[in-house]
Amino acid sequence: MDSPLIELRNVGVAFSAQRRFGSGRFWALEDVTLNLRHGERLGVIGRNGAGKSTLLRVLAGILQPDRGTVKRAAVTCQLLSLALGFTPYLSGRDNAILSGLMLGLRRREIESRLPAIQEFSELGDFFEQPIATYSAGMVVRLGFSVAIQIEPDVLLIDEVLAVGDAEFQVKSGEALRERMRQGQTVVLVSHDESQVSALCDRLIWIEHGKSVLEGSRDEVFEAYHRQLHLAGSST
Amino acid sequence: MPLHLLELILFSTYAELRAERSRSYLGLVWWIAEPAMMMAAFWLVFDVILKSGGPDYLPFLLVGLTLWQWMKSCITHGGYAIWGNLGLIRQARLPVLVFPLAQMLADTIKFLCIFVLLLVILWCMGYPPNITYLALPLLFLVTLLFSVGASFLVAAFVPFIPDLRFIIEQILTVVMFLSGVVFALDAVPSPLREVIALNPVATLLDGVRAILLKAHWPDWWALLKVGAISALVCATGIACVLRFSPRYPKLAV
Numbered sequence: 001m002d003s004p005l006i007e008l009r010n011v012g013v014a015f016s017a018q019r020r021f022g023s024g025r026f027w028a029l030e031d032v033t034l035n036l037r038h039g040e041r042l043g044v045i046g047r048n049g050a051g052k053s054t055l056l057r058v059l060a061g062i063l064q065p066d067r068g069t070v071k072r073a074a075v076t077c078q079l080l081s082l083a084l085g086f087t088p089y090l091s092g093r094d095n096a097i098l099s100g101l102m103l104g105l106r107r108r109e110i111e112s113r114l115p116a117i118q119e120f121s122e123l124g125d126f127f128e129q130p131i132a133t134y135s136a137g138m139v140v141r142l143g144f145s146v147a148i149q150i151e152p153d154v155l156l157i158d159e160v161l162a163v164g165d166a167e168f169q170v171k172s173g174e175a176l177r178e179r180m181r182q183g184q185t186v187v188l189v190s191h192d193e194s195q196v197s198a199l200c201d202r203l204i205w206i207e208h209g210k211s212v213l214e215g216s217r218d219e220v221f222e223a224y225h226r227q228l229h230l231a232g233s234s235t
Numbered sequence: 236m237p238l239h240l241l242e243l244i245l246f247s248t249y250a251e252l253r254a255e256r257s258r259s260y261l262g263l264v265w266w267i268a269e270p271a272m273m274m275a276a277f278w279l280v281f282d283v284i285l286k287s288g289g290p291d292y293l294p295f296l297l298v299g300l301t302l303w304q305w306m307k308s309c310i311t312h313g314g315y316a317i318w319g320n321l322g323l324i325r326q327a328r329l330p331v332l333v334f335p336l337a338q339m340l341a342d343t344i345k346f347l348c349i350f351v352l353l354l355v356i357l358w359c360m361g362y363p364p365n366i367t368y369l370a371l372p373l374l375f376l377v378t379l380l381f382s383v384g385a386s387f388l389v390a391a392f393v394p395f396i397p398d399l400r401f402i403i404e405q406i407l408t409v410v411m412f413l414s415g416v417v418f419a420l421d422a423v424p425s426p427l428r429e430v431i432a433l434n435p436v437a438t439l440l441d442g443v444r445a446i447l448l449k450a451h452w453p454d455w456w457a458l459l460k461v462g463a464i465s466a467l468v469c470a471t472g473i474a475c476v477l478r479f480s481p482r483y484p485k486l487a488v
Contacts, residue, residue, distance in 0.1 A: 013485075015485050016485070057325075057484070060328060061328045062324075062325070062326070062327065062328050062484050063481075063484055063485065064481040079326065079327070081326045081327060084323065084326060084327055085323055085327075087250055087254055088254075089253065089254040089257040089258060090250055090253060090254065094250065094253070097246060098246055098247065098250055101239065101242055101243040101246055102243065102323070102327050102329060103327065104239065105239070106238065106239050106242065107239075107242040107246070130257065
């Protein structure tokens, strides 16, 4: 089997509890070990506050681990972020360029994608207007249309599976699933078990910042549900 | 620097200038109106009321405030840029120096526009262009180096202690008065004057005024010293930001 794209060994990440000198630290991630291989669709499950989002930010390279090691092949990892760096007084077009640059695209790459962004967002002439004049739904549509244009080697998704009104939800969800079907390497965090089940072939289960189990979808789900059931019946 | 970061800095600069234009009712008029109002206030107090200005007070004040305004906005805007973009820094992997640099570039473009206007005003007041203008780019370069350095130093610490902003505003006001922005340092008694002259801002202002108002070449030796200090400040600022950069994504917004 080919070597992992990203390899985490006993990774821990600590945050200061508050903005004070000498305030205590808490470990959002304590001990996580995982391997991500090319073409894999890895789901991260666990309860609220288990450290799932922190894990994604470590994979994205935003957070450096305070202990343990991260080994990364020469790949680009990008968190699917909507409306990254959006500025209210700029037009939809300028915001798309700014956001694209922040997501690591070159200026000409993002400019060549502008027609596609305008079309996907269904903004029409509003594309040239400042986004301060947009409704919340229009901002989300523009944000998603930009984000879906980014083609990193590893796509990291934190709950953003479908956005906007009912119609756009179908469209955006379909665009993402299409990307996954095309062999995109994905790490997905979601509370929606049916989505995780439908989209991922491997799972990692995180509990209190520690990786409990990594394996095939069915194996991990079964163990996870057994534990949830036990916890439920003991209270 | 990777090209896409350069493109990001340039586009952020454009976005900043563009947003500034749209944020207020009069837009770009404030670029001129704001410093003009400030100059009018100082002129009223020091020249009209206290009569302490001297014969060339108005051009002296115009040059001093234009330059100081540039340095001050670089230091504050650049200095608060990492803190102001923590939300973005938490979400995207970007070198944090991008944010102060874009702010300072926007302030520098603004300054250059205002400076051209200042030159026209000086010519009309009877201070014509002269050969020593050739030294201006060098003086501006050192001024920028010093401002960038000071701004990086501020930018490195403000995210951890946002309260520093209140202190910095006060420090900058004191530095303004101790740098000969609004009154000439010749008026200061001797031992104190030598101490104040160590201040790089005072040396840079003296240099620019000598060129614009007296057609004198700057004091090269003093300029070299200020250049060395500025380079040192800049290197320290960059080192601090790089040292702390893994910690910024962990800070609460």
